[in-house]
Amino acid sequence: MADNPYVALALAFAPLSLVAFGGGVSVLPAVQHQAVDLHGWVDAPQFVEFFAISRTAPGPGLMLTTLIGWQVAGWAGALVAMLAIFVPSSLVCLVVMRTLSRHEGKAWHAVVQEGLAPVGTGLVGAGVLSLFRIADAGPASWLVAAATGSLMLARPRIPPMLLLLAAGALFAGWSLASPT
Amino acid sequence: MQSLEEHPPRTDVPRAEVPHPEVSLAAIAALHLRIGCLSFGGGMTGLIYHEVVTKRGWLREAEFLSGLTICQILPGGNVVNLAIYVGQRLRGLPGAAVAFAALLGGPFFIIIGFMLVYERLAGLPFVAAGLNGVTAAAMGLMLMMTVRGAQLSRHASSLAVIAATMIAVGVLHFPLIAVVCVAVPVSIALAARRRARHG
Numbered sequence: 269m270a271d272n273p274y275v276a277l278a279l280a281f282a283p284l285s286l287v288a289f290g291g292g293v294s295v296l297p298a299v300q301h302q303a304v305d306l307h308g309w310v311d312a313p314q315f316v317e318f319f320a321i322s323r324t325a326p327g328p329g330l331m332l333t334t335l336i337g338w339q340v341a342g343w344a345g346a347l348v349a350m351l352a353i354f355v356p357s358s359l360v361c362l363v364v365m366r367t368l369s370r371h372e373g374k375a376w377h378a379v380v381q382e383g384l385a386p387v388g389t390g391l392v393g394a395g396v397l398s399l400f401r402i403a404d405a406g407p408a409s410w411l412v413a414a415a416t417g418s419l420m421l422a423r424p425r426i427p428p429m430l431l432l433l434a435a436g437a438l439f440a441g442w443s444l445a446s447p448t
Numbered sequence: 449m450q451s452l453e454e455h456p457p458r459t460d461v462p463r464a465e466v467p468h469p470e471v472s473l474a475a476i477a478a479l480h481l482r483i484g485c486l487s488f489g490g491g492m493t494g495l496i497y498h499e500v501v502t503k504r505g506w507l508r509e510a511e512f513l514s515g516l517t518i519c520q521i522l523p524g525g526n527v528v529n530l531a532i533y534v535g536q537r538l539r540g541l542p543g544a545a546v547a548f549a550a551l552l553g554g555p556f557f558i559i560i561g562f563m564l565v566y567e568r569l570a571g572l573p574f575v576a577a578g579l580n581g582v583t584a585a586a587m588g589l590m591l592m593m594t595v596r597g598a599q600l601s602r603h604a605s606s607l608a609v610i611a612a613t614m615i616a617v618g619v620l621h622f623p624l625i626a627v628v629c630v631a632v633p634v635s636i637a638l639a640a641r642r643r644a645r646h647g
Contacts, residue, residue, distance in 0.1 A: 288523045289625055317566070324579055325562045326487050327555025328525035334556060335563055350556055354548070357524025361532045362544050364522060365515070369537070379643055381514040383636030386606040387628065388517035389597030390613025392493055396590045397618030399583065409584035416588025421595060424502045428495050432486060432585045439581025443574040 273341040274348045280307060281333050281352035288330065288357055295330070299353075303336045310339055330354070412438070471506055471538045473546045479504075480531050480550035485558065486582075492527050494589025497596075500534055507537060509600050521628050527551065605638045 280302040288295045296319075303309045310318065322332040330353045337349025371377045400409065412435050419426060479499055483492060493516065500506045507515075515537070519529035528551060535547030594614075601607055613631050616622045 286523055288525070289521075318563070321562050321566050322559060324576070325555060325559040326485050327552065327559060328487070328528055330525060331552075331555050331559045334559055338560055338563070346556070346560060350552060354524065354528055354552060357522065358528055358532050358544075358548055361519065361522050361524060361529045362536060362541075364518060365533050365536050368518070375643075379640045380636055381510055382606075382643075383639035384514035384517040384632060385510045385597065386513075386601050386609040387613050387631045387635050388513040388515075388520070389594055389601070390610040390631070391517065391520050391617060391624070391628075392590050392597065393594040393610065393614035394616075394618030395493070396587050396594065397614070399587050399590075409580065409587070412581065412584040413588035413591055416585045417591035417595070420498065420589060420592040424498070428498050428585075428589055429482065429486060431588070432495070432582050435581040435585035435588075436578040437581070439584070440574040440578030443577030 273345060276307065277337050277340060277345060277349045278352040281349055282356050285353050285356035286360065288353075296332075299330070299333060299336075303333075309336055314339075328354070408439070408442075469506065471504075471543075473539060473542060476535055476538060476543055477546045477550040480535075480547045481554055483527070483531075484551040485554035487527055487555070492586060493530065494586060494591075494593045496527070496530055496534070497593045498589060507534065509596065511537070513597055513600070517628075517632070520624070521632075603638075603642060605642065606635070609635045609638065 281299070284295045284298050284302070287298075300312075300315055304312055304315050318332050318335045321335065322329055325331065331350065333349040333353045334346045337345035337347070339345070341348070368377070396413070400413075416428075416431050416435065419431065420428060483496055483499070486492070486495065497512060501509055501512050515533040516526075516530060519526055519533055522529055528548065531547040531551040532544045535543035535545070537543075539546070594610075598607060598610055601610065609631060613627060616627045616631075617624055
């Protein structure tokens with residue numbers, strides 16, 4: 269059974285899904301260990317290349333496993349690898365959320381919700397700070413972020429997708445115009 | 449059959465009293481497909497907040513933020529968990545399944561396409577620069593969300609929780625799980641005390 273590439277992919281990634289606390293980054297070394305050391309699906313330089321691709325492509329960071337699955341068994345392998353890394357954690361999330369919403373309307377539910385909200389806000393704020401570090405952001409990024417944030421606060425009806433694309437075009441244009 | 453048009457937020461009743469508006473599965477799918485295809489470099493929570501809370505009124509602010517906290521505590525990517533949460537709140541199990549599939553469907557094909565053209569793309573510095581620009585604007589949306597969350601809390605004690613969480617994780621780099629394990633019980637206790645005082 270372990271010779272079946274789909275089963276092997278599922279068995280390699282599904283358990284990691286359940287321990288991916290704090291998002292994908294936390295299990296990245298374990299993904300590498302499975303794919304490179306244990307199964308030899310990809311070699312180390314290839315893994316680094318996959319990592320770079322996953323950083324430039326849209327989607328969660330763990331979409332990286334899709335590329336490993338592709339390497340092992342084409343489209344079907346890619347699909348199995350993606351589902352293996354995302355379905356287990358999503359099922360946990362679903363069960364927790366359904367359980368909580370069953371208690372909606374009770375006094376403690378409102379208190380818990382009121383208590384959780386500021387922690388969520390703080391984590392988003394912390395996310396901004398750490399994103400700036402990993403995205404090698406300069407003053408231009410701060411400026412764009414501050415401008416986008418203030419604009420959205422002042423004019424919530426502006427489509428944010430427009431701002432995202434405009435900022436991307438601005439940076440790309442700047443890079444094309446300044447030969448460094 | 450689900451109707452295809454999106455339902456505008458209701459304005460005839462005060463926000464807090466509106467139950468979740470009836471949202472079609474097609475609308476959930478369309479939104480999550482767009483979010484998935486635009487979620488470069490992480491930090492798309494601000495975008496999702498805008499689309500789900502501010503623009504469409506599908507969820508209330510506190511509801512979204514408390515759900516987000518749980519999504520961050522649980523294993524798995526934040527955006528994936530958030531899609532599950534939003535889908536489940538709006539349409540139960542089918543809603544969650546549709547949001548999940550739509551969110552991952554786009555990136556699935558795009559990342560494989562990227563791999564196939566990687567050699568050519570990687571040599572182009574303006575591509576990387578453009579993606580940095582998208583990330584910068586996404587951080588702006590998260591800033592907006594932090595300010596909104598702070599405005600929403602209105603109590604000194606919850607503002608303190610926001611600041612403490614932000615500093616502990618973002619500046620001091622304490623492990624997220626440990627911070628949450630301390631901050632959540634403290635914050636819930638503070639909320640309970642506020643309720644007990646003000647009835």
